Amino acid sequence: MKIIVTDMDGKSHELPAEEDWSVMEIIRDHGIPILAQCGGSCACATCHVYVDAAWQDKLPEANEEEIGMLDGAFDVQKNSRLACQIVFNSSLDGLTLTLAPGSV
Amino acid sequence: MEKHHTDVIIVGAGPVGLFAVFELGLYDMKAHLVDILDKPGGQCAELYPEKPIYDIPAIPVCTGAELVARLMEQIKPFHPTFHLGQMAEKLEKTPEGKWQLTTDAGTVLEAPVVVIAAGGGSFMPKKPPLKNIEAFEGQSVFYAVRKRENFRGKNIVVAGGGDSALDWALNLQPLAGRITLLHRRDDFRAAPDSVGKMREMVAEKKMDLVIAQLLDVKGDGGQLSSLVVKPEGAEAYDVACDTLLAFYGLTMKLGPVANFGLNLHENLIPVNTADFESSEARIFAIGDINAYPGKLKLILSGFHEAALMAKKAFAYVYPDRKYRFQYTTSSSDLQNKLGLEKAA
Ligand SMILES: Cc1cc2nc3c(=O)[nH]c(=O)nc-3n(C[C@H](O)[C@H](O)[C@H](O)COP(=O)(O)OP(=O)(O)OC[C@H]3O[C@@H](n4cnc5c(N)ncnc54)[C@H](O)[C@@H]3O)c2cc1C
């Protein structure tokens, strides 16, 4: 299983993904720079990503806390999410996303 | 200029800096703490006051705010002095071999020992990632209000949707020329009372509310003339203004500690694990800011580090006295210091 991440330089990375790990952790553990300052506690908004349109509806909706935390992010779009709040599972195999400004 | 002499200067009043006051106090060392936040507690107070912590030994659960309140109670007998809302900016050696720390507010502290408990760095406002914004900072773009009077008569946009944005929009409304509140969605994570007041003012046309995101800043020579904003699903447009106050929350950056002359490794301070002293004698680093093989960035690690640091600091502060290991349970000496009745 894998996720596909485009970094801030526009470079695409295919990363092996394991179930029950957050997408932020998968990105960070593969050495792709991502600030994720609060370590995944939905308390910093520095793991802001744009989820590819094709995947938007396949993700569980963001809860109120995540939406609120996105207030501290910039250039928030309809497909904006906090990577630490997306828990990877087999239904997300191939998930494609792009790091957003402020996440590195 | 305000100058204080003390035994130990602690940079950072997070949980680890606070507990250091306790460990130092048990051995008669007085401490002054400096923190850029306007409250003690570091990450626990600023990032997660309401969230539960489960791994503080012997406290099955407490929130970030509760942990800070308990630490403040625990260190009360030692009367620490806090210099809050101040950035520890400069660290120099005095001719007598002591350390002198100067804050951005001009406070000067002098002590034989410095403890850096700066955690993930100093809390600083998040800045919008716009390439030209720096040219305006300090002149027409601000991330905090230092002097309210400076905003009199201004045409101000306050950006953000939390308590800081709402509080300042309301606070400055009576003296501003015009206030516009700018937020990305029509929902505010602020005290319901302030949200209510803001809505009232908007209804009475005493304040403008723009639901859009900040795309760009325009102006000349550091003076803002307008902001480019974009509502969801609509075209971007300009909002004329002469001042932007942006409240997008805080982020942690190493800050001035980088210039203290210490060895750094990936923005952390390497220490030895016998006493958590840095590359510089009499300067210690404890809590999230230090690095050593096996380090875990946990509050309990910082507490342990504080105890070992205090033992070595004692040798510097009281070179003529012998360190005696004692238990708080049985030592009447320690209990006296804690302000307790003599043990039976
Ligand atoms: C959401 C979240 C949940 C967490 N949960 C847990 C948990 O369950 N258990 C656990 O053990 N840990 C947890 N942590 C980690 C824990 O909060 C940190 O390990 C702890 O706060 C570190 O304490 P500290 O005192 O070293 O630094 P901090 O708490 O980071 O405090 C450092 C302080 O120093 C100040 N400072 C720095 N430089 C300067 C300067 N130059 N001038 C003035 N002030 C300065 C900063 O403003 C800050 O207030 C969590 C962290 C987060 C974000």
Ligand code: FES
């Ligand atoms: S890592 Fe801080 S919100 Fe995701």
